[in-house]
Amino acid sequence: MIGFIQQLGRRTPLGWLQLSREKGRLLIAVSGIAFADVLMFMQLGFQSALYNSNTRLNRSLNTDIVLISPKAQNMQRMSTFSRRRMYQAKDIEGVSSTQGMYVNVILWKNPQTREEKSIQVIGINPQKPSLNLPAVNQQLQLTKLPDTFLFDRGTRGEYQQAIAQVEQNQVVTTEIEKRTIKIAGLFDLGSSFGADGNLITSDDNFLRLFPKQKASALNLALIKVKPGYESAQVAKEIKYHLREFDDVKVLTHEEFIQFENEFWATQSPIGFIFGLGTAMGFLVGVIIVYQVLSTDVNAHIKEYATFKAMGYHNRYLLTIVIEEAIILALLGFIPGMALPMWLYQNTRKATMLPVYMTVSRALLVLTLTFVMCMISGVIATLKLQSADPADMF
16 A cells, blocks of 8 residues: 555556556456447447438439429438429529439349349439439440440449449340349449449330339439529529429438438438447446446555545545546557457448448547546546545554
């Protein structure tokens, strides 16, 4: 105990000396914090992938304003509205051009394994680029051919052989609803939580696949604004112009992206689950660090009582425990960040989802780790309030 008190005058932080004295306990604490950090990193990574993957198509649209049905929930559940609304929107002075788009999900046979899988089909006008995807725009002429499609390289599943054949300019055939289709080109968009992948074709080919959908019933209408006009202002004028119709909703491009995000964040259970997982990881970390610090305080309660007898205030004793919490946060964060980077890489390969480590996420988890350890430290120091010199005897 005398040696413990003599550490006051040394440069080495007293909190570190206490932690390093019990190396087994220190290892358990660091492992626990790293485990909590891994949980938070993975949940936040999945949550980010959820939003990024499901807005890829939304962000790729070559448009300033989007018309959708008020019944639309997300890109896989778009519903329809009358094509007339798109033509009526052209009456607004700031509108430069308009074009319709069809989107739906269907089962198709994997051309490589022949297993039935769901895939998202996008029907566009081959005369007008609807997407900011150079690979698609360069191959639009192929989609003019009957039952000819472009295939998404980033589709989740076993497609390596089929992709290789298309890259060698071989036409790959498969079936959708007992209809033979040809894959004549490739592009990169990627899978999402809502769809395993994407097919792009002409509007005519789309309507052949979905005979129940009328050509006059659109899923999306893309509106470009003339130079010098503000998208938000033009959208406001279109809303006013179409105010008497209840079958259409007007959104700017940014609002349409947010529309998709809000579905997955609030209406889908997936977004809630990832948020809950992050909170649970944080709570696990608080409990683990509290147990370690509380045990350490109990082990040195007599020394702390002696400090108080020598005239040291509770504030100084609290700083020792808080110092330990900060050290644990730093030591636990290093392995807690290294392991998720490896897990992110393997997750990308297995799911084709955009799971990447970002600086902002690393800083967020580091901040949460500090907060987690500080909360545990504050709770653990409550026992020091009762530390009394009489406890030595």
